[in-house]
Amino acid sequence: MSVDSNSGAVPSGGLPGWQGARPLPALATLALGLVLYFGLPGVVPVPDAKVFTGVPVAAKPAAPPAAKPAPKPEAKPAAAAPAKPAAAPAAPAKPLTKAQLAAKAQADDEARLKVEAAAKVKADADAKVKAEADAKAKVEAETKRKADWVKGLHLFAIFVTTIAGIILKALPMGAVAMIGIAVTALSGTLSIADSMSGFSDVVIWLIVLAFFISRGFIKTGLGARIAYSFMALLGRRTLGLSYGLAATDLVLAPAIPSNTARGGGIIMPIMASLARAYGSNPGDASSKKMGAFLTLTAYQVNCITSAMFLTAMAANPLAQKLAGDLKVNITWGGWALAALVPGLVALILVPLLIYKLMRPEITETPEAVEMAKGHLRDLGPIRRQEWMMLGVFVMLLVLWIFAKQLGDINATTSALAGLAVLLLTGVLNWEDIKAETGAWDTLVWFAALVMMASFLNKLGMVPWFSKTMGGMVAGHGWLFAFLVLALVYFYSHYFFASNTAHVASMYAAFLGVSIVAGAPPVLAALVLAFFSNLFAGMTHYGTGPAPVLFGTGYVELGTWWRMGLLISVVNIVIWVGVGGLWWKFLGLW
Numbered sequence: 159m160s161v162d163s164n165s166g167a168v169p170s171g172g173l174p175g176w177q178g179a180r181p182l183p184a185l186a187t188l189a190l191g192l193v194l195y196f197g198l199p200g201v202v203p204v205p206d207a208k209v210f211t212g213v214p215v216a217a218k219p220a221a222p223p224a225a226k227p228a229p230k231p232e233a234k235p236a237a238a239a240p241a242k243p244a245a246a247p248a249a250p251a252k253p254l255t256k257a258q259l260a261a262k263a264q265a266d267d268e269a270r271l272k273v274e275a276a277a278k279v280k281a282d283a284d285a286k287v288k289a290e291a292d293a294k295a296k297v298e299a300e301t302k303r304k305a306d307w308v309k310g311l312h313l314f315a316i317f318v319t320t321i322a323g324i325i326l327k328a329l330p331m332g333a334v335a336m337i338g339i340a341v342t343a344l345s346g347t348l349s350i351a352d353s354m355s356g357f358s359d360v361v362i363w364l365i366v367l368a369f370f371i372s373r374g375f376i377k378t379g380l381g382a383r384i385a386y387s388f389m390a391l392l393g394r395r396t397l398g399l400s401y402g403l404a405a406t407d408l409v410l411a412p413a414i415p416s417n418t419a420r421g422g423g424i425i426m427p428i429m430a431s432l433a434r435a436y437g438s439n440p441g442d443a444s445s446k447k448m449g450a451f452l453t454l455t456a457y458q459v460n461c462i463t464s465a466m467f468l469t470a471m472a473a474n475p476l477a478q479k480l481a482g483d484l485k486v487n488i489t490w491g492g493w494a495l496a497a498l499v500p501g502l503v504a505l506i507l508v509p510l511l512i513y514k515l516m517r518p519e520i521t522e523t524p525e526a527v528e529m530a531k532g533h534l535r536d537l538g539p540i541r542r543q544e545w546m547m548l549g550v551f552v553m554l555l556v557l558w559i560f561a562k563q564l565g566d567i568n569a570t571t572s573a574l575a576g577l578a579v580l581l582l583t584g585v586l587n588w589e590d591i592k593a594e595t596g597a598w599d600t601l602v603w604f605a606a607l608v609m610m611a612s613f614l615n616k617l618g619m620v621p622w623f624s625k626t627m628g629g630m631v632a633g634h635g636w637l638f639a640f641l642v643l644a645l646v647y648f649y650s651h652y653f654f655a656s657n658t659a660h661v662a663s664m665y666a667a668f669l670g671v672s673i674v675a676g677a678p679p680v681l682a683a684l685v686l687a688f689f690s691n692l693f694a695g696m697t698h699y700g701t702g703p704a705p706v707l708f709g710t711g712y713v714e715l716g717t718w719w720r721m722g723l724l725i726s727v728v729n730i731v732i733w734v735g736v737g738g739l740w741w742k743f744l745g746l747w
Contacts, residue, residue: 309347
């Protein structure tokens, strides 16, 4: 994601000292964008109105019908009403002759025919006006529908190009996102207000605030204290050490949304120091003593804990937001409860499976307990700032879990309150907030991706895709169709180097198709969200902690991929099998 900062570097054929975009990836991204932006409207025809209707079109018919039923009342004898009073005073004092009666009847018939003719002329005129108005509204609606389709295709082109720029690493993710926002506004695809709307999204601010709060665990040393405490408790065996690292990751996951910060910033240094202490070094045969097992376990566990909480991985709130756009509501507590049983089962079985398949040469580690206790002695007694951090952590969990019972408090409001307490008590200061570059970076690229994904849904592109794909899987039963869709979604991650890019690209579309196929909406949203974390375990580039842990050099590339594929199957069996029974008990299907 980063651009070479050395002034003399020559990135991908650029000039010495060049600090801008990497030329080859940038040119490839630009070419893709131009082809899609100008090519798609020409080769992809406007679908039938039954399949694609932009949101603005749906609002159009609401106005005309309300104004036009007015002709009906005038069909009621408006002219006949005056005839009644005219007849009353004309009552003769003596009976009329036959000639007079005949003349009167003829006059009445003529008057009635005249009134009926006038009413018919007026009705015909009104019908003509109404038909013209309806035809004009229909033409305007069709024009608007076609405009929405073209606008949607243009936004889709910008969206895909932005994702491609992120994957190809033409610039850092935030820089690519900002360029995407600029192109969206400059091209007129969306207004500047709509293009910048992502920055006001409360879901994005939830994850940004959680980044700030997670800084407290690292600054106060509470994260390291938790890790060494679990090591002291479970570290007499190598398998126990892996469970200690898993327990640490699990405890920290609800409040640290950066899986890279947990896996690479807290777990990895402790894991690497343990391995080296036992003579297990990267890059040689000694890696099999302990380092390879602990490294692979730490990474796979990180993927599991990321799936267990809404605030455990940066892309999870994005999935929540995209599900909300499709009228599927996911709460913090609902997510955690649904993930509880399959998550715990996976945390127990996956380390054990890796232990059996990659059995470390050192299986007894009594010295690790003493090492952990030594680090705890160095840390000293729990300080005031650690107690404050722990208190805020507990407060946040209470507010998130019991949000409805406490007055339906928004999760972002709770996070804002937690950050306020940390600032007021001095656990964090404003310099810490400004220095948390990961949070500000996340704010920028999340705002861009969320904005584009949301407007693709509003313009009707996602519903169109859902209806089209839903028709293709119809007739097979929702369970079969959903399993096929979920597996395609899972294993397509081989083509992605970022969970967020994958979620932004495919989550809403696959969720929409699943709902159209008949899958229970909340179940489908949660399963795809869980898979949005678990699929990262397959490769050494699947998510942020992957290159950090793979980069330690303890695990060979072939081993990483083989184990990743095997564990992906195990995770799917656990989360769909055990999880399916648990979700049935919870009433999700």
